[in-house]
Amino acid sequence: MxxxxxxxxxxxxxxxxxxxxxxxxxxxxxxxxxxxxxxxxxxxxxxxxxPGFINAHTHSSEMWQRGIMSMFPLELWLAELYDFAPLDIEKVYLSALGTAVETLLSGGTSVVDHLVLIPGKELETIATAVRAYQEVGIRAFIAPLIQDESLTAGIPSGDTKQSHEAYFRSTQATLDILEEAVKLFHNPDIGMSILVAPTGIQLCTDALFTGCAELSDKYNLCRHSHLLETKAQEKLAQEKYGCTAVEHLQRISYLDSRTSLAHCVHLTDGDIKILAETKSTVVHNPLSNLRLGSGIAPILKYRQAGVNVSFGCDGASSNDSQDLLEAIKIGSILHNVTDFDYQHWITPRQSVKMAALGGAIGLNMGELLGTxxxxxxxxxxxxxxxxxxxxxxxxxxxxxxxxxxxxxxxxxxxxxxxxxxxxxxTTIDVDNLRQELFKNSQWQTQRKSKTVAELEAHYRLVMGL
Incomplete structure (x- = not known):
């Protein structure tokens, strides 16, 4: 029209x-x-x-656990999250609808969903999220969250000897699923894009990263990943690579102008220089970084170095909302306490530009969106x-x-x-969505995670707690 x-x-x-x-x-x-x-x-x-803002990093299915997750750092929080993750296609659909609606009503017209996949129903999970986003009419960038190492591999070994169970799906099988998803669903012309998105260095082998980079080049796909969200991941990178995670990702050619990296809390000055040189984008997720005690990303340093920065809500159980305006506010004024020189602080107009054009640039769409x-x-x-x-x-x-x-x-x-x-x-019945979310959930209080009980002592040991 x-x-x-x-x-x-x-x-x-x-x-x-x-x-x-x-x-x-x-x-x-x-x-x-x-x-x-x-x-x-x-x-x-x-x-x-x-111009519409871009919710440049979230996990839609986490909506089912918002408000109940324990006050844990990321590594233990993930263990609890996975113990209680809903393996239900209908819930994938409803939470994607909810994520889209909340994003739209807080100024976002695009969403990057680092989508958790149901084992054995990976393509069905992606198809369900695609259907939900198309029904709402939001521009969607679905980044299937993939890994090829088990959860315990994400915690540093320290001075202990650790062995990890093999991941249930092979690296090649994961890449095959991802390529099939690209063939079935990647259609930027109608506002539906698939990204390659290994979850991060903590749970992915080099083979998975390089396989994703090859798919990215083959189909001209954007690349996404978590990066150095926690101090534990910083330690783990040194154990695995003997260098920083950013140096390693540059070495295996994962970083380029199509790459967006969520969090980036614990980077060195050398890392920042690499991100600027490779034209990689940092997605700032201030609320989850505070909620999980991960730290404050040095966003002012990134901006001064010429690194493109955008905003994300992150998942609705590490935030615990999808209010993009809230993330933009906190992600802007939070940094006033990190640099005494007020001339470096982020102004409201700069925030709006980061949320719109910054997000578009990170998705290789700066010529099409954001202004x-x-x-x-x-x-x-x-x-x-x-x-x-x-x-x-x-x-x-x-x-x-x-x-x-x-x-x-x-x-x-x-x-x-x-x-x-x-x-x-106007595109869906939001009152019906509200009723379905209510009907498919229940009031809860404290839960006990079996996996957290197994991992917590080792985590505390290697992190010096």
């Missing part, structure tokens, strides 16, 4: 102006003070128009500046980023298709 967003407030270099934006064939066709209406007219008085420019895809969000949480009137972007905005997304479009109108997602 062709349409014109009329009289929207749009940010200029240092101020704002009122403009109208025409959309034709899913792209921005005109931006002008007095544009002649194209197609349907959509009044946008007292509304702020921004309000003629010719770019119409992934757009209108914010209602008369909402109580954005009043009284001051700087609209300042209110959006630094405030605690609620119910402020008035409209959203993905590829020119409207998916939010008058503050409500």
């Amino acid at each position: 062709d349409f014109t967003i009329e009289n929207a407030l749009i940010a200029t270099q240092d101020d704002y102006t009122t403009l109208s934006v025409g959309v034709s064939d899913g792209k921005i066709s005109t931006i002008s003070p007095q544009v002649e209406s194209v197609g349907t007219s959509m009044p946008a008085d007292n509304k702020l128009l921004l 309000l420019d003629v010719g770019k895809k119409a992934d757009l969000v209108l914010y209602d500046l008369t909402s109580l949480s954005l009043l009284p009137r001051t700087d609209p972007i300042g209110l959006l980023v630094l405030g605690r905005p609620t119910n402020i997304v008035d409209s959203a479009w993905v590829n020119g298709k409207q998916v939010v109108a008058n503050g409500k997602v």
Whole structure:
């Protein structure tokens, strides 16, 4: 549908102006003070128009465990997560719907889902997430989460001798599943992309990383992974490689301009230089890093070194939400305590650029998404500046980023298709989704994880606790 967003407030270099934006064939066709209406007219008085943000790293199926996970560091938290992970296709579907809806209603028009796969139903899991995202209409980048080493391999050995069970699926079988998923589902033209996404150096062999890089080159796919989220992973990299994880990933040619790396909390200055040189992207997940005690990623250093940075919510049981605006706020002001020089601090306008264009660049789509420019895809969000949480009137972007905005997304479009109108997602029945999420869950309190009980003593020993 062709349409014109009329009289929207749009940010200029240092101020704002009122403009109208025409959309034709899913792209921005005109931006002008007095544009002649194209197609349907959509009044946008007292509304702020921004490019859609990108939730550049999450795990949709974690939604089923939000609010209940123990206060553990990542390695033990994962053990508990996997002990209680729902191996249910219907729950994969519902949580993907929920992730998409929460992302849209907090300003995101794209989501990168590092999707946990049900063993034996890997392709069905991916197909289910694809179906959910297409129904909602969000732009989706599905990154099947793969590994080829068992969970215990993710904890450093220290001075002890450790043996690990073989992973239940071979490296080649995993790569075969991934290639089949690419053939079946990778279709960027309709807003559905598959990424290669080994979970991280802690649970993946070099063979898996290099196999993913080969698939990336063969099909022009983006690459994704967790990287140095915890001090334990920093120790483990030295044990496995005798160098930093970043140095090793560069050595095996995994890093390039199509590579986005979640977390990057524990990097050296040399690592940062490598990321800048390879044009790799860091996905900042501040809330999960705080929730799991992983640390504060040196985002100001990355920005000063020229590393592209974007924002992610991370999974809904390490955050425990999918509120992208919350992640952007915390991920911006958190760093004011890490550098006394306030001239390095992240401004609200810089935050918005990181959330939109930074995310697009990390997905090799900087020429297509992330700014309000003629010719770019119409992934757009209108914010209602008369909402109580954005009043009284001051700087609209300042209110959006630094405030605690609620119910402020008035409209959203993905590829020119409207998916939010008058503050409500229009493509699916959200009330029914809410009822299904309620019906398929139950109130819970403390749980005991068998795997945590087996791993905790060794973890505490090697981490000096």
